[in-house]
Amino acid sequence: MTAIAHRAALLHSLADPAEVGLDASYEYHADGLLLVEDGRIQAMGPAAELLPTLPTGTPVIEHPHALITPGFIDTHIHYPQTGMIASYAEQLLDWLDTYTFPTEGAFADPAKAAEVAQVFVGELLRNGTTTALVFGSVHPQSVDAFFEVAERLDLRMIAGKVLMDRNAPDYLQDTAASAYTDSKALIQRWHGKGRLHYAVTPRFAPTSTPEQLEAAGRLLAEHPDVYLHTHLSENLKEIDWVKALFPERANYLDVYDHFQLLGPRSVFAHGIHLCDAECQRLHETGSAVAHCPTSNLFLGSGLFDLERMEAFKVNVGLGTDVGAGTSFSLLQTLGEAYKVQQLRGHRLHPFKSLYLATLGGARALRLDERIGSLAPGHDADFVVLDLKATPLLDFRLQQAKSLEETLFVLTTLGDDRVVRETHAAGRLVHSRDA
Structure with missing residues (x-):
């Protein structure tokens, strides 16, 4: 060239x-x-x-x-939810049942996945986003469709098939065994091809059985350079649900820790309601948090404590979290991040904003030698x-x-x-x- x-x-x-x-x-x-x-x-x-x-x-x-x-680097976004952005909101758990699961069910059709992947990537690029950490749906073909578009444009993108074998509609459930087999095949097909990377992607602890989380940990052990991408402590009712499902674990993060899902390439979306022990463990393992202010405000989930993450030296990136997030634009997302910190009594400086949207996101993804x-x-x-x-x-x-x-x-x-x-x-x- x-x-x-x-x-x-x-x-x-x-x-x-x-x-x-x-x-x-x-x-x-x-x-x-x-x-x-x-x-x-x-x-x-x-x-x-x-x-x-x-x-x-x-x-x-x-x-x-x-x-x-x-x-710009978006460290948390859902491409199957492109068509449901700006859906009249309830809080997280009701919102999943009302909007998210029915929308993602359509991605069993490869043609639908291909159509939305094209729109989704177009929106990323129109908003200046050159790298994103992306949720697919539970269907392997959703990941194929996304990576096919990204590969044609030689984009540096990270994505994965959702793992979900309980507490979801039957039409969106896989199994621990199929999640392992399908993810392994996708890793072999796409990870490291061009500028593409794979992320093992359990939706969140409540929708995976212990057997499936164990399978996710096995995938990470067998492929140590792939990512782990999931949700953590977004909503108070969600946290209570995790406690009820995993009463033997010390806290929400400890569920993932128990199954060997923490590490330098592990990115946890939200992390709003974390205790000191969880913050310390994120730091010790080199795990990162994706701050998603537009989504957190839209669903009424809470206000992210950026100062606390800085105190514990936890890597933080910025996520739009479309479709709960209301814009593909990381500029608009930074505007909302400023407001979130104002409500916490802390001013987000413009140079910190620049860092979060670029180099900070690259560090959260362990790609700062290549991007950001x-x-x-x-x-x-x-x-x-x-x-x-x-x-x-x-x-x-x-x-x-x-x-x-x-x-x-x-x-x-x-x-x-x-x-x-x-x-x-x-x-x-x-x-x-x-």
Whole structure:
């Protein structure tokens, strides 16, 4: 692939602001150059320094009134729920019975799965999301359909077939044995193919028998580089249900721990109502939590304690959690995350927001050597954000006096209209204006 240079303002995270302070947490070039070749970033820095070093004839694409950041990373989302986003909400358990299970039942049809996978991936890219950790349905063909779309576009995506052998409609249940067999076949078919990764995906503890959770642990032991993706402590009634189903376990997380499901590639969605022992265990095992603010507010689940996660040094990524989440946009999701922290008496700084949506998500997925950064050597997954995308955004940013104010305005007023282009492995995969 021919080298191409992109010229615009460049911004990316270097570290977690909670660990290194705000000033050391990011790198910014008001007039920057990003050199891309063979799907990787070859150089980034001030345009004045890099332009004279480019080989003769290197194309330089100018992006006026734009900010380039790493592609956004969504650490928890359900692709079968695309068609039920914005369903009049009840709280979690009733919502599953009323909307989720009937919707996911349709994914027994491969044609339906293929149709929704195409729409779903299109929405991710339109919103600047270049990597996502994705729930399929219980049907193996749902995962095939998603990965087929992602492979064609050379996207770095992670997904898995749902495991669910109790407390769900008969038409959505597998068994411990079939869950193991189907997941193993999907791992062999897709994991490591191109930029694709597999996640063993029990929906949550109440819908898996001990035998199925044991099978999930066996899959992780046999394939140590795959992921574990499930839900944890989203809703108080859910937690009570887990206590009733697993009375011998110390807490909700201990259910997963007992079955050897914690580890550096384990990502637990929500984690709102955790005790100190659970936070400490997440830290000890290198497990991560996906914070899903729009979903948590929409279903009335609770307010995520980000400060506590920072205190226990737990890796945290950001998730849209579509369809309980109400937007594919991580910019809008960050706006809701700010409000959640305000309600907890804590301000979410714009540089922390940038971190959560990019490098923090990459670290939660243990992919920070490949994605989440504009540093040389990383995959060329990046977005071009239009600072004049709407009249209000344009007018408001004319009043901005600092980079952090500009970033905050983007995460408060921004949505899919701000994403002018999305690039994956150096290829243009979405153009708003095309």
